[in-house]
Amino acid sequence: MSEQHTYRVIVRGTWDALTDESRERLLAEAADHGLSSMRFTEEGSLTYEASPLKHFSMRYVVVSDAADGEEMAAVIAEDRAQTALTGLAHGFTGLRSTVTDLDTMKINVKPASRR
Numbered sequence: 765m766s767e768q769h770t771y772r773v774i775v776r777g778t779w780d781a782l783t784d785e786s787r788e789r790l791l792a793e794a795a796d797h798g799l800s801s802m803r804f805t806e807e808g809s810l811t812y813e814a815s816p817l818k819h820f821s822m823r824y825v826v827v828s829d830a831a832d833g834e835e836m837a838a839v840i841a842e843d844r845a846q847t848a849l850t851g852l853a854h855g856f857t858g859l860r861s862t863v864t865d866l867d868t869m870k871i872n873v874k875p876a877s878r879r
Contacts, residue, residue, distance in 0.1 A: 766829045766830065766831055767829070767830040767831075768827050768828065768829060768830065769827070769828065769829075769830040769837075769865055769866070769867040769868070770825060770826075770827050770865075770866045770867060771825070771826045771827070771828070771834065771837035771841075771863050771864065771865055771866065772804045772823070772824070772825060772863070772864045772866060773823070773824045773825075773826055773837055773838060773840075773841035773861050773862070773863050773864075774821055774822070774823055774824075774861065774862045775808075775821065775822045775823075775824065775841050775842055775844075775845040775859055775860070775861050776819065776820070776821045776858075776859070776860055776861070776862075777819070777820055777821075777822075777845070777849075777856045777857065777858050777859045777860070778818060778819055778820075778856065778857050778858045779812075779817060779818060779819070779820060779854065779855065779856055780855045780856050780857040780858075781855035782817075782854065782855050783853070783855070785853075786852075786853055786854050786855065787817065790812070790814070790817060790854065791814050791817065794812065794813070794814035794817075797810050797811050797812055798811065798813070799811065802823060803823060804823045804824065804825045805823070805824070805825060806824065806825050806826075807844075807848075808822045808823060808824045808841075808844055808845060808848060809822065809823050810822050810848075811823070820856070822841075822844075822845045822848070824840075824841040824844060824845075826840045826841050828840060830867070834863040834865060837863050837865075838861035838863050841861055841863075842859045842861055845859060846859065
């Protein structure tokens, strides 16, 4: 069995060709999708601002084979985002991802004397 890595992926995009119904729903739910809702989850968490209703981001945790690398984690997260947004009937365009491999991330710890 190959080694698994855990990735945090932020998928960003732009709302596009929103229907009146979709726009109304996004505006009505905006308070539930603000800064306080930013979490990395397998299902993804959607965040956006109501004004202007232009851009959004979704945060995902993706576990996949280390050999497939960050590129595969990005593809998986973008596919999840596309599926979720299409299921909600929200128009979007320009998905792009930023990936962090938690298993190779270097953590700098400050010495006790500098705290």
